[in-house]
Amino acid sequence: xxxxxxxxxxxxxxxxxxxxxxxxxxxxxxxxxxxxxxxxxxxxxxxxxxxxxxxxxxxxxxxxxxxxxxxxxxxxxxxxxxxxxxxxxxxxxxxxxxxxxxxxxxxxxxxxxxxxxxxxxxxxxxxxxxxxxxxxxxxxxxxxxxxxxxxxxxxxxxxxxxxxxxxxxxxxxxxxxxxxxxxxxxxxxxxxxxxxxxxxxxxxxxxxxxxxxxxxxxxxxxxxxxxxxxxxxxxxxxxxxxxxxxxxxxxxxxxxxxxxxxxxxxxxxxxxxxxxxxxxxxxxxxxxxxxxxxxxxxxxxxxxxxxxxxxxxxxxxxxxxxxxxxxxxxxxxxxxxxxxxxx
Ligand code: 1CP
Numbered sequence: 001x002x003x004x005x006x007x008x009x010x011x012x013x014x015x016x017x018x019x020x021x022x023x024x025x026x027x028x029x030x031x032x033x034x035x036x037x038x039x040x041x042x043x044x045x046x047x048x049x050x051x052x053x054x055x056x057x058x059x060x061x062x063x064x065x066x067x068x069x070x071x072x073x074x075x076x077x078x079x080x081x082x083x084x085x086x087x088x089x090x091x092x093x094x095x096x097x098x099x100x101x102x103x104x105x106x107x108x109x110x111x112x113x114x115x116x117x118x119x120x121x122x123x124x125x126x127x128x129x130x131x132x133x134x135x136x137x138x139x140x141x142x143x144x145x146x147x148x149x150x151x152x153x154x155x156x157x158x159x160x161x162x163x164x165x166x167x168x169x170x171x172x173x174x175x176x177x178x179x180x181x182x183x184x185x186x187x188x189x190x191x192x193x194x195x196x197x198x199x200x201x202x203x204x205x206x207x208x209x210x211x212x213x214x215x216x217x218x219x220x221x222x223x224x225x226x227x228x229x230x231x232x233x234x235x236x237x238x239x240x241x242x243x244x245x246x247x248x249x250x251x252x253x254x255x256x257x258x259x260x261x262x263x264x265x266x267x268x269x270x271x272x273x274x275x276x277x278x279x280x281x282x283x284x285x286x287x288x289x290x291x292x293x294x295x296x297x298x299x300x301x302x303x304x305x306x307x308x309x310x311x312x313x314x315x316x317x318x319x320x321x322x323x324x325x326x327x328x329x330x331x332x333x334x335x336x337x338x339x340x341x342x343x
Pocket of ligand 1 (some may be wrong): 023024025026028043070071073074075076093094204323
């Protein structure tokens, strides 16, 4: 049996204190992150410079002793490797060239032609698998096809994913071909991360909540199932965490339907609801509201205790319901860790 608490929870063990890490734990709320990002020059250079990407991955582990580290990269590197242009507008967010037709899908690179561009990411994985503390679990990740496709279709982030819904509803064949192309490439990308030392993979479907009914089954559940099955065939025993964010009722049965070992839960549902409806099938991760990391105080302590208590009878990995924000106070993360670890 491993002494890595996160791997134990993923195997279904109920631990006296849940393992903990935070989405976006390497990020702008940390002064040391801002310094390394300045050294890199810009965000994409940081992602593609293995020594610096490894350094920012390690920073929150050194500061807080989280039980897991997540590879520093971004879900949008994969579409870039598939041939799209990607850049970040200062203060606004990602921008990329778009795919809006079958011709556009056909013009993408093949699933086996992505690795030259992504080689620095695999190098970051190799550095981290050597340098992480022995008790720290190393998580690789990718965006899920629907979420990645929303950026490829709109060329940017959007609140309602309207452009992607329009493409899906007007040219289902081309849209499905795009989802298949991203699914195939994601399997190859994650396989290389695992070969380079990642011990767990997390599938981020940040915009799954806008898929309803059969669309949720076809474009959130089915790709997660295919990616999970193929990775587990290649790497028997590899734990997979799925995060169909804001899926609501869609969280129910998601692990069984996809084969994922753990379902990450956002904070739009209560931990009590998630314990009763999702944790009954296995490990869950979540789901403190990230805003407590900004506001702190006794409210943070009580909300944290409430999450820990709600999930204490089953396998649980403590996390936020979404990424920690740049406005978070690093001291509040210290308070969070003290609250969880003193039990
Ligand atoms: O200015 C900066 O330093 C860039 C901010 C930033 C960071 C720190 C971006 C831009 N990406 C990242 C790293 C990142 N992104 C990680 C690794 C680090 C960690 O978790 O500690 C991961 C796992 C992601 C995943 C990611 N990127 C998602 C899925 C998770 C989620 O937050 O929902 C998404 C949707 C993205 C796209 C993206 N990248 C960056 C931004 C600002 C965005 C969101 C754009 C939008 O709102 O649509």
